[in-house]
Amino acid sequence: MYHRVAEVDLDPWSLCVTPQHFAEHLEVLQKYVRPISLQQLAQAHRDDKIPHRAVAITFDDGYADNLHHAKPLLERYDIPATVFVTTGNIGKQREFWWDELERLVLQPQRLPEKFSLKIKTTTHHWELDAATCSEDDLKCDRHPWKAKPGSRLFFYYSIWQLLQPLPESDRLKTLDEISAWAMVEPIARPTHYSLLPEELLALDQGELVEIGAHTVTHPFLSAHSVAFQRHEIQQSKADLEEILNRPVTSFAYPHGDRTTETVELTRTAGFDCACSTVQNIVWRQSHCFDLPRFGVDNWNGEEFAKQLSRWFYD
Structure with a gap:
C-alpha cells in the first residue's frame, strides 16, 4: 500500500x-x-x-x-x-484536508500564541508553547499522536482529531477559520x-x-x-x-x-x-x-x- x-x-x-x-x-x-x-x-x-x-x-x-x-x-x-x-x-x-491543515499549522511561519475553535457546541482552546516551529516539533515517524504535548505537531494532531469526523462542508469552513487565524493565504501547493x-x-x-x-x-x-x-x-x-x-x-x-x-x-x-x-x-x-x-x-x-x-x- x-x-x-x-x-x-x-x-x-x-x-x-x-x-x-x-x-x-x-x-x-x-x-x-x-x-x-x-x-x-x-x-x-x-x-x-x-x-x-x-x-x-x-x-x-x-x-x-x-x-x-x-x-x-x-x-x-x-x-x-x-x-x-x-x-x-x-x-x-484545494489540497486534501489533512494536507491543508499541515500547510496552515506545521509550516515554519510564526503563529499567534493562542487559538480557540468552536466545534458544534464545544469551544476548544490551545496555547502554543512556541509561536514558531522547530524541527524537533515535527518529529513524528508516522505517528503524530505520539507528539510531545505543547509541540506544533501535537497541536496539529489535536485539530486533526476534531476535524476528522465533521461533514466535509463543516470541515472546509473550519479550515477557512484556521487560515484566517494563521494569516496564511489559501493557496494549494502544486506538490500536493x-x-x-x-x-x-x-x-x-x-x-x-x-x-x-x-x-x-x-x-x-x-x-x-x-x-x-x-x-x-x-x-x-x-x-x-x-x-x-x-x-x-x-x-x-x-x-x-x-x-x-x-x-x-x-x-x-x-x-x-x-x-x-x-x-x-x-x-x-x-x-x-x-x-x-x-x-x-x-x-x-x-x-x-x-x-x-x-x-x-x-
Missing part, C-alpha cells in the same frame, strides 16, 4: 516514497516476486489458485503524482498497480495537487493502471450511518465511471476503517474486491472484500527487500 511518489519538505503521516526509492522497490519486486494486478489477485483468490509469491501494488487517495511520478516508473518496470481515488477531490483547487479529470483519464490509459474507488470525502465510514456509507461508496463508483466511461470494480476503505455492514455495502454496490489496511498476506481464509495490505515507508531498495522477506516468511 502506497499513497504518494514524491519528495516534500514535510510528511507528518509518512505518505511519500521518493521516486528514487520507488524505482528501487519496483526493481526488487521484479527480481524476487511475481507482480500481478489487484483484479488478478482477487480472481486467483476466488479460484483458490493464488500464484506463488504474488504481489499487487495499490495507491490510496488520488494524488496527481501517481500519474506524473509513479506511472512512468510502473511502465519502465512493466508492473501493474491499482490507484484508489477519493472522488470529491478530483479537479479541486489531486488528480484533474484529464489526469485521471491519462492515468487510466494503457493496461498497467487500474482506477479504483476510495469514497467521495475520505471519512471513517464506521462512524457514520448506513445511509451515509452507502452514498459515499456508491457515489464514488458512479463518479469514476462517469469520467472513465467504464466499470470500476475495486474499492479501498479510507483509513482501512469498516464494519461488517460496510463490507456488505461495498459488495452490493457492484465491486469485485475491497482492500483494508490490516497488515497481513492474502491467503485462503482472507475475505475478498477485506483484503489485507502492507503499508510501505520511504525505504531504500535494500530495506524494502528485507521488509518483503519478512512479509513472506514471518
Whole structure:
C-alpha cells in the first residue's frame, strides 16, 4: 500500500516514497516476486489458485503524482498497480484536508500564541508553547499522536482529531477559520495537487493502471450511518465511471476503517474486491472484500527487500 511518489519538505503521516526509492522497490519486486494486478489477485483468490509469491501494488487517495511520478516508473518496470481515488477531490483547487491543515499549522511561519475553535457546541482552546516551529516539533515517524504535548505537531494532531469526523462542508469552513487565524493565504501547493479529470483519464490509459474507488470525502465510514456509507461508496463508483466511461470494480476503505455492514455495502454496490489496511498476506481464509495490505515507508531498495522477506516468511 502506497499513497504518494514524491519528495516534500514535510510528511507528518509518512505518505511519500521518493521516486528514487520507488524505482528501487519496483526493481526488487521484479527480481524476487511475481507482480500481478489487484483484479488478478482477487480472481486467483476466488479460484483458490493464488500464484506463488504474488504481489499487487495499490495507491490510496488520488494524488496527481501517481500519474506524473509513479506511472512512468510502473511502465519502465512493466508492473501493474491499482490507484484508489477519493472522488470529491478530483479537479479541486484545494489540497486534501489533512494536507491543508499541515500547510496552515506545521509550516515554519510564526503563529499567534493562542487559538480557540468552536466545534458544534464545544469551544476548544490551545496555547502554543512556541509561536514558531522547530524541527524537533515535527518529529513524528508516522505517528503524530505520539507528539510531545505543547509541540506544533501535537497541536496539529489535536485539530486533526476534531476535524476528522465533521461533514466535509463543516470541515472546509473550519479550515477557512484556521487560515484566517494563521494569516496564511489559501493557496494549494502544486506538490500536493489531486488528480484533474484529464489526469485521471491519462492515468487510466494503457493496461498497467487500474482506477479504483476510495469514497467521495475520505471519512471513517464506521462512524457514520448506513445511509451515509452507502452514498459515499456508491457515489464514488458512479463518479469514476462517469469520467472513465467504464466499470470500476475495486474499492479501498479510507483509513482501512469498516464494519461488517460496510463490507456488505461495498459488495452490493457492484465491486469485485475491497482492500483494508490490516497488515497481513492474502491467503485462503482472507475475505475478498477485506483484503489485507502492507503499508510501505520511504525505504531504500535494500530495506524494502528485507521488509518483503519478512512479509513472506514471518
